[in-house]
Amino acid sequence: MATTLSVSGFPLEQTLAQLAQQTRFDDLAALAAVALLSTAYITKGLLWSKPDPYRYKLFERPQQQPGAKAAAPQTRDLAELLEQHQADVAILWASQSGTAERMAARLAKELSSHLHARVVLLDISDVDPTTCAKVPQSKLAIFLASTFGEGDPSDNLHEFWTWLHLPKDTSLSNLQYLAFGLGNSNYKHYNHVINVLADALDARGAKALMPTARADDAAGETEEHFLEWKEHVLEVFQTRLGYQRQAVSYEPSLQVVDDDSLEPIDLHHGIPRDSSVGKATSTQSKVYALPLVQSRELFKDTAGRNCIHMEVDLGEHAELKYRTGDHLGVWPVNPTVEIERLLCVLGLKQRRATPCHVKSTDGSPVKIPSPTSLDAIFEHYVEICAPVSREAVASLAAFAPTEAGAAFLTRISSNKDAYTEYLRSSYVNLGRLLEHACEGEAAWSALPLSLVLETLPAMQPRYYSISSSSVVQARRAAITAVVADTPISTSERVPGLATNYLLALKESSTRPAVAHPHGLTYSLPIPHQPLQASHIHAHIRKSTFKLPAIVSTPIVMVGAGTGVAPFRAFVQERAFLKKLGRDVGQAKLFFGCRNPEQDFIYEEEFTDLASQLGDSFSLVPAFSRPERVEDKRYVQDRIMEDPEAICNLLVDQNAYLYICGSAAMARDVSDAVAKVVMSRQGWSEADMREFADRQKRQKRWMQDVWG
Structure with missing residues (x-):
């Protein structure tokens, strides 16, 4: 007897037929869905979901109102930059530590104010070197370039440096230039960068209006050599280019405006400018507040000398990494005694915590983050312990509150030997100099705060070779630093800014009851202070000082x-x-x-x-x-x-x-x-x-x- 198989009560043949029919229907439905989705994807933005042509308005800066003049597109063509700024002179700086940049800015200001020259100040990395050939003969280029290490160019010169070493097939016969180099004769390749630059320009037919000048920092003469060169430059402008020198009164390049409406949360309290912004991203990290996890004395018998081993923890920042041989850039803090000295003699103690804006009056960049306060400026953003240049001393003399003070400042600023002798016997920074010229609280209250901030250089990091291996301890970086302390007389000494700061941190972390051996104090921590106790602001800088890739290499x-x-x-x-x-x-x-x-x-x-x-x-x-x-x-x-x-x-x-x-x-x-x-x-x-x-x-x- 035959048996009929069934599924869920239905004959097997009928069930299979139904399944086949359902499969065909599912396939057709899937194909239709794919076709519909493909059509929708292809026609997006054409037939449906058209973009709103005015949507970009949602992301515009609120301060840019309709009808406002749009910023000119940035160009790297040197001839176009001169044209855009309606300038006859381009000053191009190549700087590693900021010295050449500061000197370029000073030269630009003096050419503009004393000779009424139309000047544009340029970071050399913002210029396409091939466009130097397009600069007309009626214009002038001035180069200030530093040499560091063993003849190395600064980071912002690398593109220009590469071009200088290419075949000399580009004619620069229309280019007139002046050049000033910053170097140190202790190095084998003294002022190598400016020598290569000048030789390459000459080989391409450029015309130097005066011999290339070179500053030598071996004996701390960079500032004096710059002043001598600058005077020669002013002479060239008058004798060969037809400019007339005029005596001018002080014209501030920045303005400090108090603003009580600002809250502490709105202010910059001391965090350094992010050094990874812009051109530095390839060579160094962002700046971080890093906790100190170990600090100890390395000298066995200090005898007034200290050497610090210090380690910072990178664990809080997964993106912060170093490799063996890299450097740690430490941002120092000014000592309290010098901050108080300067605030006192300027009569600014009552104003120290007031929120303020620091604005440029001439379009030049401002190196101080804004808004901020005088406390943060004098503690973190300017080097109040830096020596005062002879040129700056002459500027201060015009605002001296007494005839005796003016005579003293004029005497040491107008005579190189007198100034050198004064430096040999005294620890000179701005606060101490003002006290020496005219002592007393608020004695210099009439001195423009803008001139004070223009005189003081921006705070710079100090670099230390990392003394730990990233293979051994990837999340902790160590540095080794001898505390600088330079005696200049039986009663005067010049303490190193960064190393004494590190020494104070070491002493406070290891022996809280023990004071700094030289009596220096630091105000950390204070309200709204970005640094907690036992933290430093620092960043990693890449180095080429590396072990061989092959471990067996001797x-x-x-x-x-x-x-x-x-x-x-x-x-x-x-x-x-x-x-x-x-x-x-x-x-x-x-x-x-x-x-x-x-x-x-x-x-x-x-x-x-x-x-x-x-x-x-x-x-x-x-x-x-x-x-x-x-x-x-x-x-x-x-x-x-x-x-x-x-x-x-x-x-x-x-x-x-x-x-x-x-x-x-x-x-x-x-x-x-x-x-x-x-x-x-x-x-x-x-x-x-x-x-x-x-x-x-x-x-x-x-x-x-x-x-």
Whole structure:
């Protein structure tokens, strides 16, 4: 007997037919849906959901009213920039620390006020270098460029620098120019940047209206050399360009306006300008408030000297990262005693907390964030402890409250020798200078606050080589700093701004009851203060001072004093990688200090690292002030004592060479290396120069040095 299969009471054939029919219907429905959606997507903005042509109005700045004149589009064409600003003179600055920028601004102001020249002041990175050829002969370009490190250009000069080294096939025969370089003769490549710039312009046919001038900061003469050059520039404008010099009264470039309607939350209380904004993003991070997690004294017998090891925690900011060899930029705070001194002599104590706006009166950029208060300005935004230039002293004389004060300021400002002698015997900053000229509370109350802020340079960060490895401790960065304290007489001393601030933080965190050894105090924390106790404002700056990518590559390190900081990180990293089983190359460290009993910093750590690395690491100390005079050695002496090992590493094994410390030490070390290599290899000076240049191009001979 036949049996009929069924599903849910229906015959199987009928069920299958229904399923097939339903499948065909579902397929057709899906295809129709896909077609409908595709049509909708294709016709969006054409047949439906047309964009509102006025929607952009919702995102316009509220202050830009209908009918307001739109800002001119930004151009990088130098000829067009001159035309836009109706200027005859373009002053282009290339600056790393801000000195060249400040001098360019001073020159621009003086040319404008005393000669009525029409001037435009430009960051050189805002100019396309190829457009220099379009500048007409009736215009003039003035270049101020600094050299830092071993002949390196400033960060904002890199595009121009590349163009200067291209083939000289562009004619600049119409370009008239003047040039001023800032450098330090302690460095081997003194004023290299301005030399290359001037030579490249000349090779392209540009005409220099006077010889290129060079400032030398080796003896602190940059300011004087700038004043001398500026006077020559003014003479050229009068004798060759037909300008007439006129005596003018003081014209402020900025204005300070009190505004009691502002609340504390509206103000800038001391957070530095975000250094990642604009052109700095490729080289440094944003500024953060970083907590201090460790600080300790490194000198064994301080004897009035201090060396600080300090670590900051990066853990609160996941985006903040560093790599071994980078720098930490620390933003210092002015000491309370100098803030009070300046506020007192200016008669501004009652006004110190009043909210105010700082506005430009001539269109020049204002370096102080606004709105703010005088407390924040004098504590965080200007360097009130900076020396006062002779030119600024002359400006102050016009506002002296007494004839005696005016005579004193005129005497030291009009005579270079008198000013130099005054600096040799006195710690001079603006507050102290005003007190010396005319002492008493509010004695200088008639001095325009605008002139005070124009005289004081904007606060700048101080950079320290990071002395920890990012491989070993990625979320904590360490720095190593000797506290600067320069005696200038039996009773006067000039304290380093940043290092004494760090010392105060160290003392407050480790021994709260102990005062700063030099009596300096800082007002942290205060209401609305952006920094909590035991925090600093800092940012990371990238460096090319890096370990080889291949861990087995040998390295030779030479450092004196705190110049050993990055090498602590290097050796830490090598020891860590060896512990992980990596094959690490030979590392040889030459370290110089005064005395093993006083300032052999990180001695115990290096001993421990040596035990971990075994034959892969050797430390060669050099003591410049040992107990026995016959044991006196500098790092360059120790290099000369071991020529075979040095040559074997640098020449035979193609090791990386790193030098960190003062420029003078780096020059002596480079000379010592050259001597031992030339002697062993039988090379001429030309052979050695070719070898050194090749190693530097390949980033195998690197220096991290300071003046």
